[in-house]
Amino acid sequence: MLPKLPNYIFITLFTxxxxxxxxxxxxxSKLGDRESELRKGQTVSNQAATDDLQQLKQDFNFLKQFSQDLSTKYRLQNPIITDRENNLFFNHKLRGTKSELYVDLRLGKLYKDYQTRLANNIILTRKMDLNxxxxxxxxxxINEDHKFLKDLQTTALVIILVVVIGLIYNLYLHEKYLESHIEKKNENCQSCFKMLNATVPFATFNDGTPNQYYCAQCFDGLSFTEPHLSCKTAFSRFLAGKKMSxxxxxxxxxxFQNLRRWKMGEY
Ligand SMILES: [Zn+2]
Structure with missing residues (x-):
């Protein structure tokens, strides 16, 4: 049989x-909230930078096309804005024909805006990367903490399980103890549960041998004094006049149910 641990140890462990x-x-749950917040933040900023870049690509093509259209319209030799290896270049005309200067002026502002926005996008992307x-x-x-907390939680749940098993085991031992106590010591009559003492003496069989289980009131030497007495009635008699929770x-x-008479019915 396993050694019995005191209940308070189990209760402390359980708490x-x-x-x-x-x-x-x-x-x-806090980590989970923070995690979804971070992931959401990542998605939003990624989306913002992507949208901005998409817009810049459209503007890039527009400027290139617009420059070519104006060049054709005003019969200029080269477009003022050119694309070299996917970068726009502005061929600024300090001097030239009236038409060239006109196109230069119209495209100049658009080009400057585009360059500013491109620079902002680079900054935004860098910032986003950093974030x-x-x-x-x-x-x-968060992931590391989550793992640790999960392990801790599992351990605690295992402890709770062990504690519950321990408490059930203690209860079982206690029952065993009560049973053996009643069986062995026989300090109480095994029928009416009165303490056996000078006032309530042990019964004796008719041949004079002592009966180690019953009092003289319950056993008359041959049989029980009230053979038809039920456990229930005996118990109510025992309770009579006693204040009990x-x-x-x-x-x-x-x-009572475990008393010899009510369990086995033997003398
Ligand atoms: Zn008795």
Missing amino acids: LAVGVVSFTYVQI NDFAGKELFS SLAKVKYTKT
Whole structure:
């Protein structure tokens, strides 16, 4: 048989484990919120930068086309805005024909705006990369914390399970103890549960040998004095005049059921 651990150890462990489970539950849910916040942030900024870049590409093509259209319209030799390896270049005309200067003026502002927005997009992308980098690091650490908390929670749940088993085992041992106590010591009559003493002596068989289980009131030397007495009636007689909590009553009911007469009916 396994050694019995005191109930208070189990109860302390149980309280601690429940505390750990609640704590980890709250922390895990907090981490989950932070994680979705970061992921959402990443998606939003990625989307913003992508949209901006998309717009810039359209503007790039528009400017190139617009420059070519104006060149054709005003019969210029070269477009003022040209595309070299996917970069727009502005061939500024300080001098030239009236038409050239006119086209130069019209395209100049558009080109400048485009360049400014391109520069802003580069800054935005860098900033976003940096943020994503930070978010990535935080997400990694969140992941680590999450793993740790999960392990802790599992351990606590295992402890709770062990504690519950331990408590059930203690209860079982306690029952065993009560049973053996009643069986072995026989300090009480195994029919009416009165304490056996000078006033309530042990019964004797007719041949003079002592009966080690029953009092003289319950056993007359040959048989029970009231052969048809039920366990229930005996129990109500035992309870009569006693003030007892309902829990104690339940406990004594069990005790009564385990008395030799009511369990085995033997002398
Ligand atoms: Zn008795």
